[in-house]
Amino acid sequence: MDEKLIQEINEKTPILDLVSEFVSLSKRGKNYMGLCPFHQEKTPSFSVSPEKNIAKCMSCGEGGSPINFYRKIKNISFEQACQELAIRAGIEVKATNVRKEPFEKEFKLMDEAANFYQFNLKHSEKGHEVLDYLNKREVSEKLTDHFRLGYAPPFGNTLYQLLKDKGYDTSDMIKLGVVKQSDDGSYYDLFSDRLIFPITDPRGNVVGFSGRSLNPKEAAKYINSPESVIFKKGSLLYHLFEASSVIRKSKQVILYEGFFDVISSFGAGIENGVASMGTALTKEHAKLIKNVTSSVIIAYDGDRAGLKASEQAISILEKEGLKIEVLTIPEKMDPDDFIKAYGAEKYENLFAEFLKDPYQFRYAYYKMGKDLQNANDIKTFKLNVIKMIDYADASIRQIYLKKLSEDLGIPIEDITSKKMDIPTRILPKPDKKSMIDRHTRAEYYLIFAMLRDKKHAKTIQKQLKRTDFADHVAASIRSKIIDYYEEHEVLLLDDLMDTLPLDERSFLEDIILNDWFWKMKIEMQDIEILDYAKLVKEASLKRRLQYLNEKIKLSGDHPKDKDLKERDLVLKELKHKPREV
Numbered sequence: 001m002d003e004k005l006i007q008e009i010n011e012k013t014p015i016l017d018l019v020s021e022f023v024s025l026s027k028r029g030k031n032y033m034g035l036c037p038f039h040q041e042k043t044p045s046f047s048v049s050p051e052k053n054i055a056k057c058m059s060c061g062e063g064g065s066p067i068n069f070y071r072k073i074k075n076i077s078f079e080q081a082c083q084e085l086a087i088r089a090g091i092e093v094k095a096t097n098v099r100k101e102p103f104e105k106e107f108k109l110m111d112e113a114a115n116f117y118q119f120n121l122k123h124s125e126k127g128h129e130v131l132d133y134l135n136k137r138e139v140s141e142k143l144t145d146h147f148r149l150g151y152a153p154p155f156g157n158t159l160y161q162l163l164k165d166k167g168y169d170t171s172d173m174i175k176l177g178v179v180k181q182s183d184d185g186s187y188y189d190l191f192s193d194r195l196i197f198p199i200t201d202p203r204g205n206v207v208g209f210s211g212r213s214l215n216p217k218e219a220a221k222y223i224n225s226p227e228s229v230i231f232k233k234g235s236l237l238y239h240l241f242e243a244s245s246v247i248r249k250s251k252q253v254i255l256y257e258g259f260f261d262v263i264s265s266f267g268a269g270i271e272n273g274v275a276s277m278g279t280a281l282t283k284e285h286a287k288l289i290k291n292v293t294s295s296v297i298i299a300y301d302g303d304r305a306g307l308k309a310s311e312q313a314i315s316i317l318e319k320e321g322l323k324i325e326v327l328t329i330p331e332k333m334d335p336d337d338f339i340k341a342y343g344a345e346k347y348e349n350l351f352a353e354f355l356k357d358p359y360q361f362r363y364a365y366y367k368m369g370k371d372l373q374n375a376n377d378i379k380t381f382k383l384n385v386i387k388m389i390d391y392a393d394a395s396i397r398q399i400y401l402k403k404l405s406e407d408l409g410i411p412i413e414d415i416t417s418k419k420m421d422i423p424t425r426i427l428p429k430p431d432k433k434s435m436i437d438r439h440t441r442a443e444y445y446l447i448f449a450m451l452r453d454k455k456h457a458k459t460i461q462k463q464l465k466r467t468d469f470a471d472h473v474a475a476s477i478r479s480k481i482i483d484y485y486e487e488h489e490v491l492l493l494d495d496l497m498d499t500l501p502l503d504e505r506s507f508l509e510d511i512i513l514n515d516w517f518w519k520m521k522i523e524m525q526d527i528e529i530l531d532y533a534k535l536v537k538e539a540s541l542k543r544r545l546q547y548l549n550e551k552i553k554l555s556g557d558h559p560k561d562k563d564l565k566e567r568d569l570v571l572k573e574l575k576h577k578p579r580e581v
Contacts, residue, residue: 006067009082012089013066016050022073034364038114039249044197075244076203106176106230109168110206111176116159117150127151130195133214137260143267148198152211159189159378177226197259200344202288206242207231210259210277235284238262238275246272251293257306261335264375266365281313286320295323297355310363314358319488326361327353358379359396360387363403372407382415391490420555434575440538442532443474449524450481451493456529457485468540473507538574543568
């Protein structure tokens with residue numbers, strides 16, 4: 001979109017009128033003030049200047065021109081904000097100025113289907129029965145409208161006929177999963193006699209549906225739209241678009257398991273809830289959350305399955321660097337049931353009384369149901385806790401080692417072995433059975449250092465190329481550790497192992513993780529890492545020198561100049577020998 005058009009849209013959109021739609025303002029001299037819509041505050045700091053036609057929060061800095069304010073408050077793209085404000089201002093936007101939406105016809109079809117389901121919920125006899133069901137679940141008409149709930153009638157191809165009459169291609173209906181074709185060639189609606197939950201993408205487009213059966217004898221309680229070009233369940237969060245402005249304002253999102261948890265929570269006044277649609281949380285889900293906030297509360301069901309899902313979600317969210325808290329709901333209830341049983345006020349009070357940080361939650365979860373007089377339970381509990389604090393801050397490690405010591409009734413020093421008082425720069429004599437040379441062992445120790453610390457990994461990356469490693473499996477693992485740190489601050493060993501092929505996984509398990517150097521958790525100083533890197537580099541240069549000498553020898557009286565020059569360079573580098581370690 002060209003700059004002149006953007007300027008015209010901003011000039012013809014009075015910022016005062018625009019902001020007044022979203023913020024209650026009072027006049028202060030030439031300007032107007034109100035509570036910032038982008039963060040929580042008690043004292044108004046959001047200033048609107050009709051003279052300059054801009055709005056800005058003096059506290060958090062959000063706001064700007066009419067277009068910028070509108071796109072942020074509506075959580076839409078810059079282009080979409082321009083188009084909507086242009087229509088309001090009576091400005092014609094030529095097609096050449098607008099980037100075409102690649103899935104525009106798909107979005108229109110899905111929106112048409114959502115409208116059809118909404119109409120049937122409110123204007124059909126069976127739909128009224130579903131409304132009665134919703135009323136019994138304390139889902140008001142206001143909530144029904146906000147979440148665009150609908151009903152799919154039990155008549156085989158009603159939606160298909162409607163979409164066909166409106167000119168939509170049957171192939172698109174099938175591609176998007178709202179219609180299916182039977183063996184006899186006829187077409188029928190995927191959803192039949194089900195309560196419909198429309199699913200939107202982060203821009204607010206309807207991209208799929210989930211249908212809940214109200215028949216207790218139905219085998220599948222929920223069925224979802226199949227994967228399509230616009231619907232990928234592992235990359236979508238229910239209600240994220242609708243809640244995004246509240247999430248940004250509160251700087252926190254509440255992560256639920258189910259649709260009704262989100263709806264009941266919203267009805268109770270907690271409007272920053274989203275759900276992962278009954279599927280396990282994914283890395284893509286975590287990235288979506290990170291786009292709108294840095295803080296998340298996991299509010300999964302209070303039963304054993306919900307607690308397990310919470311424990312799994314923590315590690316995924318931690319990898320994205322999010323601040324995490326877990327709401328442990330009493331009596332093994334889910335949020336929807338708790339709100340219905342005890343009311344909105346008591347549910348809100350849970351967030352003050354039953355929030356735990358990830359360490360508190362996992363420690364209690366690992367201890368749950370364990371008989372600490374049983375050797376197997378003791379071993380499992382201890383291993384889980386040790387793994388939990390492996391990369392934790394020293395103070396956190398100390399707290400949980402102390403708790404573990406008290407729970408098991410044994411001294412801290414008996415829980416985890418003390419580091420041996422051995423100079424870390426002395427390479428141990430290799431096992432006579434394996435007789436690994438010092439250069440190969442140096443490669444292994446560099447892998448140890450990289451697994452433990454991102455800073456060490458970056459140092460080694462600068463010092464050595466992948467080809468400097470003699471062991472091709474170690475070289476491949478080195479590269480994968482570097483790739484892992486591109487997206488994470490801390491390396492989780494199990495997470496890395498899941499990405500490795502069998503030979504690399506076996507290499508780590510059989511050689512690296514069984515080495516006493518790793519088992520004793522011996523730390524390495526920066527100077528030692530440089531020493532090991534020099535040893536590896538020296539071995540690499542010697543291998544190269546041997547290759548060049550053989551190549552020159554085979555060429556007889558006519559060696560190539562480039563080979564001679566490279567040999568001289570290698571010999572020169574080898575004169576700078578590493579310090580003995």
